[in-house]
Amino acid sequence: MNRYKLIIAYDGTCYHGWQAQKQLPSIAATLESSFHKVFNRTISIRGASRTDAGVHALGQVATFKTDLLIDVEQLKHAWNNKLPSNIVIRSIQLVPLEHNIYNNIIAKTYYYHFFLKRPLPFIHNFGWYIDKPVDIEKLKIGLQTFVGTHDFKSFCSSEDTRENSVRTINSIQVTYLRRFGIYRIAVTGPAFLRHMIRRIVGAALTVAYQHNTPISALQDALDKKSHIQILPNAPAHGLLLYKIKYRDHYE
Secondary structure, three states: OEEEEEEEEEOHHHOOOOOOEOOEOOHHHHHHHHHHHHHOOOOOOEEOOOOOOOOEEEEEEEEEEEOOOOOHHHHHHHHHHHOOOOEEEEEEEEEOOOOOOOOOEEEEEEEEEEEOOOOOOOOHHHOEEOOOOOOHHHHHHHHHHHOEEEEOHHHOOOOOOOOOOEEEEOEEEEEEEOOOOEEEEEEEEOOOOOOHHHHHHHHHHHHHHOOOOOOHHHHHHHHHOOOOOOOOOOOHHHEEEEEEEEOOOOO
């Protein structure tokens, strides 16, 4: 038996998230079924991050085991040829059988993209169009509320049943990509709760375009430690898993 590690990019628009679901298209199920069609073998593929419906990825990390032993470039080429155009395997490597993609993660980086002008048709699925004047400086200051170690119970899904909602955010940065007219919020940390980034971004952007709402509203919401709050989630299609960085050399 051999273990392989993948780096995968995908457009999540047409999928109900990473995780396989009954009668609904998912990234993992599409990878598994296409592998079976090419190599006539059944695999169970696991991802380092369970992206939600509509969320995209440039650097999703996944792993699977198989008795198939084949040159990794041939494996990648044959598998990619059977995948739909909205999923691409960027790299494949053979790793030790005991390798665990959930261990030794230093940081995950997610991008959230938004537009303040109507986007071009070929990029509108990859960002949130906000038809309101957003105070970018207020946004930058507000987002720093979340940097550091906090209890993020107010900023995760009520479906996230993990008892410990304390997480650490290493950094949040906002940049403008002039070529495409996109604002990018880059959030980096070792682990996140379900919907955590979307709730943080949605709250901060709401405060930034509601000019009568103070930045302190973000800290107030954080301090409440409650799933119930009036600040909204940002839409899923603006979120992209950019990279997962590991302590070991299997990156």
